[in-house]
Amino acid sequence: MTHRGGTADCILLGDVLPLDAANSQADAVAIADGRILFASRRDDVMQLRGNSTRIHDFGASTIIPGFNDTHAHSDSLGLKTIRPSLQGARSIKDVLDRIRALVAGTPQGEWVVTMPIGEPPYYWEADKSLAEGRLPDRHDLDSVAPDHPVYITSPSGFWGEPPCFMILNSLGLKLNGIDRTTKPRVDGVEILLDASGEPTGIIVERNYMRMAEPDLLPATPRFRLEDRIEGLRRSLPMYHEKGTTSVYEGHGCAPDVVASFRELWERKELSLRSGLVLSPAWLGTSEAEYAMRHWMPWARGQGFGDEMLKISGVFVGYGGNLQFNDLLRKNMGDIGWGGGLPNVNSPADYEEICMLAAKYDLRLHTLASDKLHEVVPILERVARHYPIGQRRWVIEHISKASPRDLQAIKAMGVAVTLIPAHYLWKVARPFADLDEQQLDLLSPAKALVELGVPVSAATDAVPNDPLFCMWTMIARKDRRTGRVMGPGGSVSNETALRLLTVNGSWLTFEEDRKGPLLPGYYADLAVLSGNPLTATTEGLLDISCTATMVGGRWVYGAPS
Incomplete structure (x- = not known):
C-alpha cells in the first residue's frame, strides 16, 4: 500500500483492518482532509506526523472501514421515538396509567396517539404480552379518556411479525366512522366485535404491508414532514453508535422522505452518507412512463448528488396485494412507518415498467422475497434488450433461491442486497x-459470493446493528427454535464483514473512493471493542462500537 504523502491531521493507533483486496494488516492509519493518507505499520505511518497531528491510541481495539448498511430504513428508526412509548407496560393498568398521564397534558378533543403495546423494537405477540392475557379494549380506554380520541398504533409487520394490533377508544372509532356495520375493504384486516356485535376497538392486521390504517382510519393523525425531518435527525446517532457511516435505501424513498434527507443535507446536518432510490407516486404504466420521461431525468444513470447525498434510480415492486393500489389512490403520501410508497404491480405491469425504466436509463431496484423465480425471467427478457448489469440494476430482499436463478443473476450482471436477519433469524418459520440444499440457499450470501455477483448485506433495522447481521450470516439460527437454517450457507467472518462494509460502495458508483482504508478513500471508519475477523461466532455479539468517524470527523465516541 503506497501512501499519498503529506502531513496527517490525525493518526489512529490500533488493530487496523483496511479490508483491501490484498487483505493488508496494519496497526496505524493516517488521515488528512477527510481522506485516508496511509494505513500500515506504526513506524511507517508515524513518519506522516506533523506538529499539529493528533494521535489517538485505541490500544487493542480494532479499526475497520465504516459499516455501509445497504437496506437500512434509516429514516424510520428515529421516527419511532416521535410518539409516546408504552415500553415497560406489563398490564392493562400500566397502559391506562400511561394514557391517563398523556390525556392530562392534551387539550380536550385532541388525539392521544402512542406507540404499540409490547416491547420494542419487535413488539412480538402484543396480545399475549400483558398480565391479563388480553389487550385493552375501547371501554378500558374510555375509562381514562372519555373526551379524547385515543389511538394505540400497530407496528408494521415488517418490524415484527403479523398479526399486529391497533386499538381505539369509542371516540376514536366514531371519528373514523367505525361501527357494527363497518367492513374492511381489503383482505387480512379484521375489526374485532364483542358478543353483541359492537366493535371492541381492536383492529387486527394480518398483512405484512400496512393496510388497515389507510383502509379504515382516515381520521387518525399521520406523520407530518416536520416529524419525518426530526425522525431522521434522531436516527443519525442511532446508526453512528453502531459504526455505520453510509446507508443505501434501495427499497425506495417517498417524496417526504427524500425531502427530509434533502433538508438535513442542506443544513449540513446529514452526517451519514446516504444513497437514495426514488419510490414513485404513480399508478399504472402510463403514469409511470410520463414520470420517467418528464420528471426523472436527473435520477438516470449514476444519478445526482455529492459525497453525502446521492439519488439514483427507481424502486419497482413485484406482485403484492393489488387492493393496495385502491388505497393509494386515496392518499398517495400516506406511507406510515415505511420509507417508500408500497409499489404493487401485476406481473404484466411489472414487466412493462421494467422495460420503461430500461428505456429511460433508470436503474431499477426490486424486492424479490420468495418470488425470485418469477422476477428473474422477467429481468432476463429486459436484459436481452438493455445492458441492465452495466447499469447496476439491483435485486433486494432475496429469501429462497435456486441455483438456476442465481446463475441467471450472475449472467445478467445485476447486483444483490441481502437481509439475512429477516429470513434466517426473525421470520425463518415459513422456510422450515x-x-x-434449499436452506443453504436461503438468503444465499455464500453462493452469490462464490459466483462473483456484486452482493452486499443490510440490517433492515431489525435491529440496525451490523454486527448482529454479521452473526446472522454466520450462525443462521432461527430465533424460535435455534435451528441452523442451512449450515452449508454459512459464510466466513471475512466475507460477512466485507458484505457489510466495503461491498456496498458499488451501489453508489463509489468503489474508487469509499470502502477500504486505502490512500485517497474517504476516512469513514469504526472503532470496535474486538476483532470481528478472529471472534467466535457467538463472540461477535459481545463486540460493540466505541467510536465512529465520517470524512475524518468523529460522529460518535470522539476520543478526548
Whole structure:
C-alpha cells in the first residue's frame, strides 16, 4: 500500500483492518482532509506526523472501514421515538396509567396517539404480552379518556411479525366512522366485535404491508414532514453508535422522505452518507412512463448528488396485494412507518415498467422475497434488450433461491442486497420445510459470493446493528427454535464483514473512493471493542462500537 504523502491531521493507533483486496494488516492509519493518507505499520505511518497531528491510541481495539448498511430504513428508526412509548407496560393498568398521564397534558378533543403495546423494537405477540392475557379494549380506554380520541398504533409487520394490533377508544372509532356495520375493504384486516356485535376497538392486521390504517382510519393523525425531518435527525446517532457511516435505501424513498434527507443535507446536518432510490407516486404504466420521461431525468444513470447525498434510480415492486393500489389512490403520501410508497404491480405491469425504466436509463431496484423465480425471467427478457448489469440494476430482499436463478443473476450482471436477519433469524418459520440444499440457499450470501455477483448485506433495522447481521450470516439460527437454517450457507467472518462494509460502495458508483482504508478513500471508519475477523461466532455479539468517524470527523465516541 503506497501512501499519498503529506502531513496527517490525525493518526489512529490500533488493530487496523483496511479490508483491501490484498487483505493488508496494519496497526496505524493516517488521515488528512477527510481522506485516508496511509494505513500500515506504526513506524511507517508515524513518519506522516506533523506538529499539529493528533494521535489517538485505541490500544487493542480494532479499526475497520465504516459499516455501509445497504437496506437500512434509516429514516424510520428515529421516527419511532416521535410518539409516546408504552415500553415497560406489563398490564392493562400500566397502559391506562400511561394514557391517563398523556390525556392530562392534551387539550380536550385532541388525539392521544402512542406507540404499540409490547416491547420494542419487535413488539412480538402484543396480545399475549400483558398480565391479563388480553389487550385493552375501547371501554378500558374510555375509562381514562372519555373526551379524547385515543389511538394505540400497530407496528408494521415488517418490524415484527403479523398479526399486529391497533386499538381505539369509542371516540376514536366514531371519528373514523367505525361501527357494527363497518367492513374492511381489503383482505387480512379484521375489526374485532364483542358478543353483541359492537366493535371492541381492536383492529387486527394480518398483512405484512400496512393496510388497515389507510383502509379504515382516515381520521387518525399521520406523520407530518416536520416529524419525518426530526425522525431522521434522531436516527443519525442511532446508526453512528453502531459504526455505520453510509446507508443505501434501495427499497425506495417517498417524496417526504427524500425531502427530509434533502433538508438535513442542506443544513449540513446529514452526517451519514446516504444513497437514495426514488419510490414513485404513480399508478399504472402510463403514469409511470410520463414520470420517467418528464420528471426523472436527473435520477438516470449514476444519478445526482455529492459525497453525502446521492439519488439514483427507481424502486419497482413485484406482485403484492393489488387492493393496495385502491388505497393509494386515496392518499398517495400516506406511507406510515415505511420509507417508500408500497409499489404493487401485476406481473404484466411489472414487466412493462421494467422495460420503461430500461428505456429511460433508470436503474431499477426490486424486492424479490420468495418470488425470485418469477422476477428473474422477467429481468432476463429486459436484459436481452438493455445492458441492465452495466447499469447496476439491483435485486433486494432475496429469501429462497435456486441455483438456476442465481446463475441467471450472475449472467445478467445485476447486483444483490441481502437481509439475512429477516429470513434466517426473525421470520425463518415459513422456510422450515425446505430441504437442506434449499436452506443453504436461503438468503444465499455464500453462493452469490462464490459466483462473483456484486452482493452486499443490510440490517433492515431489525435491529440496525451490523454486527448482529454479521452473526446472522454466520450462525443462521432461527430465533424460535435455534435451528441452523442451512449450515452449508454459512459464510466466513471475512466475507460477512466485507458484505457489510466495503461491498456496498458499488451501489453508489463509489468503489474508487469509499470502502477500504486505502490512500485517497474517504476516512469513514469504526472503532470496535474486538476483532470481528478472529471472534467466535457467538463472540461477535459481545463486540460493540466505541467510536465512529465520517470524512475524518468523529460522529460518535470522539476520543478526548
